[in-house]
Amino acid sequence: MTAVPPVVPRVVVVDDNTVVRRAFGVVHEGLDVVASHATVEEYLAAPAPCDVVLLDLRLRGAGGAVGPMQGRPAIRALTDLGRRVCLYTDESRPLVLALCLRSGAHGVAHKSDPPELVTEAVRRVAQGDVVVTPSLVELTEVLDRRAALDLTDRQRDTVAGRARGRSWRDIARSLHITESVAREHYSAACTKLRDFLQGASAADIERALGIGPDDVLGAG
C-alpha cells in the first residue's frame, strides 16, 4: 500500500510447465512478463529486475524429477533477493499457504482463477498489498476468532464477506461503505495475517489453529 503502483507490473514467471511460461503473458495482457524460468535456480543465476515474481509452488526438474529448489526455501531465496513473491499454484490447503506467507510470500493466485483475477492479484502485490485466496481468508477468520489477530470490526466484516465469496459490491453495500474502502479494510486484515504468520512462533500458530505441536514446523 505504500509503494507507488507501477502502471503495468513487470513480472517474472517461474513455472516448470512450458505452456504456462509461454502463454502466461499472452493471456494476462495487463502484465509485462519480462522473463520466465523453469526453476528458481535459473532465475537466481540471472535475476532480471521485476515488480513481482510469480512462483509455482511445485517445481519439477527435467524429466519430471523433483529436485530443484521449491516451496518455502524458494520463497525465502527470492525474498532475500528483495523480490515480491506471488504464488501461482493449484495448492489450496490453508496451512500450506500460511506457511508460504510465513516464509515471506506476499500473495497467492490460483491457476484456476480467471486471468483478470490473477492480473489484479499481481498488481496488488506489486503495490505492496498482501493478497490471499478464499482459503487463506478463511484462515484469517479462524485466527481472528481465536484472538490471534487484532482486526477491527470493519476488517472483520470485510474478511467474513470475502471468506464467503461475496463480491466487493455486496460487501460495500451491506457495510454502507465504498468498494475502495472495503478493499482497504481487507488489505489491512491480510497484512495483519501475514505479519502474524511471520512474527508469531510456530507454537503460537499451532495453538491459535488448534493443531498439534510441530504440525506447523513439520508441514514442510
Added chain:
Amino acid sequence: MRHGGLPWGHAPRTGADNRVTERVERGLSIVAMTLRAVLAVQIVIAVPAGFRAATHPWVYLLVSLVVLGQCLLLVVENGVLKTPLRGHWQFPDLALGLLVIPVLAWVLPASYAVGSWENWAGGYTVGVATLLATWMRPRPAAVYGVLLSACYLGVVGPLGITTWATVLAQGATYLGLAIPMSLFVAYVREAAHAADDARREAVEATRALELERYQVTVHDAVTVLRLLGDDATPADLREMLRAQARMESRRLRTYLRGRAEPLTHLGEGQGQGEGEGAQDAGLPAESATVASAVESALHGFEDLNVELALMLGGDIPMPLETWEVTSRALTAVLHNVRLHADAARVVIHADEHPVGWEITVTDDGRGFDPAARAEGFGLRTQVRGAVARHGGEATIESTPGVGTTVTLVGPAAVLERRTP
C-alpha cells in the same frame, strides 16, 4: 355447508368421492323402506275390520288400496334408487296424507277417529311426517307438519269424541316428529358431506405430497439428463454427468422400491450399498458433519471451480436426517449454478450459528433479480422447503451481474459421549 339445489329437499351427491354420503343415503332408504313396509302391514291387518265397520266400505277399501299401492311403490323406489332423495312417489304421499284424515273420518263412525287402527289415517300420517325428514329440508317439513296438524285438529276436534287436550297433543305429534327428525337427518347428511370433503382433501393433499416427493426425487435427474442430452455440453463435463446419472439412477431405483424418503447420494464407495442415504448406509452419527454433507454434495461437480472454506463450521455434527436434506439442498444449489450461473468461482463456507450451523454457497455468476423472477422448483422446494421442514432456514440473495448467495442454517446434533 349446504348441498343441493331443490328448494324443498337435498340433491343427492354420488360418486367415488362421496362414499360416506352414499352409505348414509343407503341407510336412510333402508329405514324408509322398513317403516313404510311396517305401515303397510299394519294397514293390511286393519282393513278387514275397517271394511266391516265403515259406513262407506268401498270408499274405505279404495282409499286403503291406493295408500297400500303408494307404500309399495315407495318401498320399491327406495330399494332401487338406494336414496330417499330421488324419485317422484314422495309427492303423492303428501297429498294422500292430507286426504286420508278427512276421508277416513267420513267413511268410518266417529268413535273410530281416535285410538283405533281401523282408522289408520293417524298412524299413516305420522309415518309420512316422520319419513319427510329423509327427503325434505326442515323448513318445508315443518310447514307440512303444521298442515297435517291443522288438518287433524280441523277434522277430529269437531267430532267431540275426546278432549281437546288429547286432540291437541295428538296434532302436535306431527310437528314433534317432522321437525326433529328432519333436523337430525340434515345433521347426519352434513356430517357425511363433511367426512367426504375431509377425505377428498386428504386424498388431494396426499397426491400433492406425492407429486412434490416425485418432483424432488426426479428434479436433479432431469437436470443431469438435460445436460447430457445437450450437444453443447463439453466432453469433460459429460463424464461427470454420466457419473451423476449413475448415482441418480440408483437413487430412482431406491425410490421405485418404495422407500419413505428420497435418499441422498453418497460418493462412489462411500455407502455400504448403492446410492444409499446416510441412515440406510449406516453412516455413523459422528460422521454426519457439515463438512461431510458438503463433500457428499460435491460429487460430480468437479467442473465447477469450488473453493471450500469449512474450517470454522465443518466439524459441527448434524442430525442424520438434516445431513441428508442439507446434502440434497446443496446438490440442488450446485445444479442451479451449473445450469444458470456461468460462474467462474463458487465458495462454500461453513460457520457456527446460534441455531447450530450455517453454510453459504456464493457464486460470482450472472445472478438474477429475485423480485422479477420466481424461484424455480429446485430452490423453492429442494432447498427452501426441505430445509425449513427440518428446522432450518434457507435464504437466497442475488444481484444480476454480481452473483448469488444461498445461506442454509440448521440445527446441530447433540452427540452422546461414549463411555470407554
